Amino acid sequence: MALIALRDLGVATPRPLFQNLTLNIGPGDRLGLVAANGAGKSTLLRCLAGRAEPDAGSVVLSRGTRLGFVEQDLPPGLLGLSLSEALRRALPPAGRAQEEWRVGAVLDEFATPEELRERPLAALSGGWQRLALLARAWIAAPDVLLLDEPTNHLDLEKIALLEGWIAGPASRTPMVVASHDRGFLDACTNRTLFLRPGTSRLYAHPYGAARGLLAEDDAAEERRQLRDAKEIHRLRRNAGELRNIGVNSGSDLLQKKSMQLRDRADRLEATLRPLHAERPGSIRLASRGTHAKVLVAIRDLVVATPEGQPLFRIARLDIRQGDRLVLLGRNGAGKSQFIQLLRRATAEPVAGVQVSPSLILGHAAQGMAHLPEGRTPHEVIAAHAGIGDGRAIALLAGAGIDAEAQRRPIARLSPGQKARLGLLVLRLAAPNFYLLDEPTNHVDIPGQEQLEEELLAQGATCVLVSHDRRFVEAVGTRFLLIEDGRVREKEGG
Template structure:
């Protein structure tokens, strides 16, 4: 039976990513790997795949174990190959001619349109590139499949396709999935490992049940630590009293007993476990406020594709203060085009026909690729020049948002996707808007960051218009739901019926 075991595995970069990790991955296991951005998920997957060695400990693989790792980016050598050939090249050279039929079989499993199969991978959408890498790994028939953020760039249709493939395909090969998508983890995993620098914690449950158990585990650890530290304080007070008695009375026995109690207190303090705390960096929103009740109004507005095709019409729509509007629709329906249209109407001095904006409207805008960030500027220079905070204050707010000093001077183009997302959300807050227009704001944001963003939107009573494929995020923040369907925009009670229709 295929299996992989970790014994006391640690990986230390500048600081520990994880220590003394003990884990067994066996037949049928579907393990969710959860940690903040930069906390070691990709590093652990590369260790499991044998691409890098851990700093300490042993990784034991059953004889002949075949491991396939699907990384987040398309390798440079595959970009010019067609989708069909990317899969074909994954087969051993001697089997390609006789086994080419397997390429079409795997592409069929993912409902791949015929016209996409001959396109170069670099010409495909980000979602199809992700599925291409997953299909390439699967065609090798691995004994262990490792997936690093497989839902990045996937639209809802492809997300549900991937979920169905993992849960319904009927294969028993173990899978390890690193993901920030909470619904995806719940649907596709049976175990969860929370990766931490000192003590990683695992549970034989999907994410949400495991998260509740983790919270209880951490609360028990905090209670025990507080109890231990109280005992340490009591022992030291006793030791000091005995020392004073010994000094005043000249009793050597009291002095010896005092030293014994101090050593016991020191030993207890050493064993008092530090309780892990997530440090996602500050994601905070502001609300400039306005007395206007209606901030945005649309009357008989048409939304067009870039080539001029009419996508849908909005007969009438008003967005009032405090509304959190979620725009739903299948891929290509025009959600992002609507966001771009509203952005143009809110930023042009003369507006756009059919779209009314309140004079007091102050816009905060985030697009899904963080295209509003100047790629050649550094994070520090961007914040300094855009918001005039001064050098020291600019460095401070960047540090609060999770940017160490050594990252603040890098060109934005060299930042990780997660860091770009945090920078974009920081700029959103500093602009002090009263309307937030957001297209996929949680792209590349880790789970602690997503939860903090949800809380900030609710606490700020923010007025929002947003597009998101993160189902947990949508259900947490949405108060109104607009569905693009059959060439029209109409309001619906919630997202559930739409999600069910896409899944079918």
């Protein structure tokens, strides 16, 4: 029985995103939604949730179906509410007073520490903010969950918690999940929809297996089209020859036969569709060399909260050229504070941190928060020395930001497009030392793989925070675990 039925669904604004989507979502379905940044995953989820109107087709919910929708970004209106209050307000107004006990029950289900429950969402880590959205959706007892990149900002422990929750309490609730997290998709989905502007493709497998099948299907389609193109050419040539012979010999039969061949060629040609080309744009880095062996030397450094409360102390740490130091630890352990402190040390003296004079910093803040939201990508890139108007357009297009999005304020880019812009700015800085705070958040899978390759190929030196297991395993050379106010280096991720 379908709880949600999509019929010929299509969205063509601001550009063709998807079309002719027909599928059912019913009991047992765990549908992973996979596509490049800006391809329309969030748009599709918003159509399913009734928050956006498709340009074509329909979304039909079976009677009484309640949807729980977890958006990709925290709605600003919630920031001032405490965690408990945010959940309370998600209860249906009619029975709110009687149902209030469920706030505590749901927070227990997500293993929420007592001290966080009355704190405003604005003061919670990104990971807890995301779990708050999930809890808000869950408390209203949805029949189907729509999750837009649920693992973003979650630390490894919380990803495990989320996976356990999906396999446990939420195991009977069908889900549609947009995600770029390969490990999570494999663990939590059983169907995969690759969203495409032409023909989207649906597989009854989790991401990894589906990706293999997609590659085979794309290759088979390419071979079929090549074969058909040859056949069309052959039919047209034969038709031409027959027509000439027919005209010369005055044979109506041959001329008719020639027409038939030409018709066949036309019909075959009409079945050819442009092959889907993944055009997410490429992520490139440019790094500068340095002769310094040790780029940053840390001796007896205390990392503290912005209010000055000590978080942890590092007795001794040398970051050498080629080190890719991964900071591991829970949300709120102080990883971002450490990154901020290192960043400050590259600009001004900081006690306990010795920075090589040859160090050139490339910094990407969490959520690319350092980008000016009110300006357009084009303005930001064109403002770089030596980059004119035309070059800015080409650079942005090459990074996967289409012409229309280039002229839109950064605040109105999709989160993945914003991340790609942040990485392009990084490339233009040509640094020799990278500070990256969750650089792959929101970045699509091809983009993540390119960033991995680039960091490795450039032998980049970096300190990075990431909760993406595959990414960390691929790029990390050293791992620093920050736990309960202590820091220790551990072997492997």
